[in-house]
Amino acid sequence: MRKIISMILALVAGVILWYLFLKPQDYQVNFKAKAIPGTIFETVKAWNKGFDSVIPVDYINPRHFKQTIVVNDSVHVYEWEINPVHDSLSEVQVNIKDLDHSVNNRLAIPFSDTDFEKGSRKLLLDFNGFLNEHIKDFTVSIEGEEETFSSYCACVQLKTAPEDKAKGMMANYNFLNSILLEREIELNGPPFVEVLDWDLENNSLSYNFCNPIIRSERLPDHPDIEYKRIYSKNAIKAIYHGNYITSDRAWYALWDYAEKNNIPIEKKPLEIFYNNPNMGGDELKWTTEIFMPIKENDE
Numbered sequence: 001m002r003k004i005i006s007m008i009l010a011l012v013a014g015v016i017l018w019y020l021f022l023k024p025q026d027y028q029v030n031f032k033a034k035a036i037p038g039t040i041f042e043t044v045k046a047w048n049k050g051f052d053s054v055i056p057v058d059y060i061n062p063r064h065f066k067q068t069i070v071v072n073d074s075v076h077v078y079e080w081e082i083n084p085v086h087d088s089l090s091e092v093q094v095n096i097k098d099l100d101h102s103v104n105n106r107l108a109i110p111f112s113d114t115d116f117e118k119g120s121r122k123l124l125l126d127f128n129g130f131l132n133e134h135i136k137d138f139t140v141s142i143e144g145e146e147e148t149f150s151s152y153c154a155c156v157q158l159k160t161a162p163e164d165k166a167k168g169m170m171a172n173y174n175f176l177n178s179i180l181l182e183r184e185i186e187l188n189g190p191p192f193v194e195v196l197d198w199d200l201e202n203n204s205l206s207y208n209f210c211n212p213i214i215r216s217e218r219l220p221d222h223p224d225i226e227y228k229r230i231y232s233k234n235a236i237k238a239i240y241h242g243n244y245i246t247s248d249r250a251w252y253a254l255w256d257y258a259e260k261n262n263i264p265i266e267k268k269p270l271e272i273f274y275n276n277p278n279m280g281g282d283e284l285k286w287t288t289e290i291f292m293p294i295k296e297n298d299e
Contacts, residue, residue, distance in 0.1 A: 027117055029094045029124050035135050037063045037082040037090055038252020043131045044080065045203075046163070059201050062252060071119060075099045084256065096120050137283065138242025140250045142257050148270055148291045150232040151188050151212035154180060154225050162198070162205045166244040169193065169209050170277065176211055176225070183220045188212040193271040194230065198251070235270070235291035236263065243283045247271060247290065254292035264295040 033040055041062045048057055048067055058066040067078040079095040098116060156176055158168040173191070180187070189212040197206040210230070213219075219227055236258060240250040251269050258265045270293070275286040 026098055027096045027120055029096065029120060031092050031124065031128060032085075033082075033090050033092050033128060033131055034088055035090060035131060036087065036252055036256055037084055038255065039135065039249050040080075040082055040090060040092065040131065041065060042163075042246070042248065042252075043134050044127070046134070047127050047130050056203065059203070062200070062255075069123070073100070076120070087253075087256075094120075094124060134246075138240065138246055138249055139284065140253045141239045142253060143237040143239060145234060145294070146237040146291070148230075148233050148235050148293070149189065149212070149272075150230060152215040152227070152229050153188075153192075153210040153212045154185070154219070154227055155194070155208040155210035156224055157196075157206070157208050157226065159204065159206045161203050162200075162248055163245065165193065165205055165207065165248070166277070168207075169244065169273075172209050173278075176209070179220050179222060179225065180211060180213065183216075183218045185216055185218065185220075186214040188214050189272075191273050193269075193273075195268045195270070198267050198269075233291075234294045236265065236294065238290045238292075240288040240290055241284050241286060243286065244271075244273060244277060244288065247288050250288070250290045251292065254290065258292065258294075266293040266295055268293060 035043070041057075041059075044065070044067060045057050048054060048069075051069060053070040055068040055070070058068070060066070063082045063084075065080050067080065069076045069078060075098070077097045077099060079097075081093040081095070083091045083093075085091055154176060156172045158172070160168045169191075176191075191209065191211050194208040194210060195205065196208065197204070199205070208226070212230075236254050238250040238254050240247050242249075251267075254269070255265070255267065257263075270291040272289040272291075273286075274288065275281070277286070
């Protein structure tokens, strides 16, 4: 009998020690979101910038990342786990820990609805509202496999954060066009972006912003312009409608499509832009064709 009591006491002590000191979170919130994991990840990054003290989101992968939020005198870590249900719904689990008051929270939570719990729920309700407003601003449709175009082109190489890609394009749009126009170089299609390196871990994007052109002997010599030929590739195609700032939402949709269909891809999308943002108008009518290259068999 004493052995049984000792075992029970040891088990209870072990559970208490685990709960107070080893359990990975103080509190957990679960909800459903009407978006794929990549869109949720990028929206968390945008939402995160609205806090007074901005700490970059710690990327692990688009379905698992950590966010640090300063709340009054505390530092809270939100660990996000996202599991897709289907193309427009994900289950979201957020494990929350107060780095400064963890034990106090764990002691109080079983007996009352604490300010910590209420504040965490309110923040995540705010986020879900922010997400729901965002997903009204764009549409993505996957078109299947298609060959990309081939053309000679004039390019400016840029490196920005992914969310600043459109700013880089706009900063060089008039520059590139005016130099080509001055030498009467004939354009061969709408402008495009060729991604060279999509570095999610460091939130960095290297890319060429290009105009397809007809090759000519009059090409201007400029240190910031590179002339090259872009060759046709087999790719998965998507149509994106919305502001070019958030066109990477289609990149994640293509990535998810490739994973579901066991298609090996190079995460170096090609974007073709059919509207000039300087002209304004309804952003949902701005059209971008986006291609995610399929890896060749020998790669």
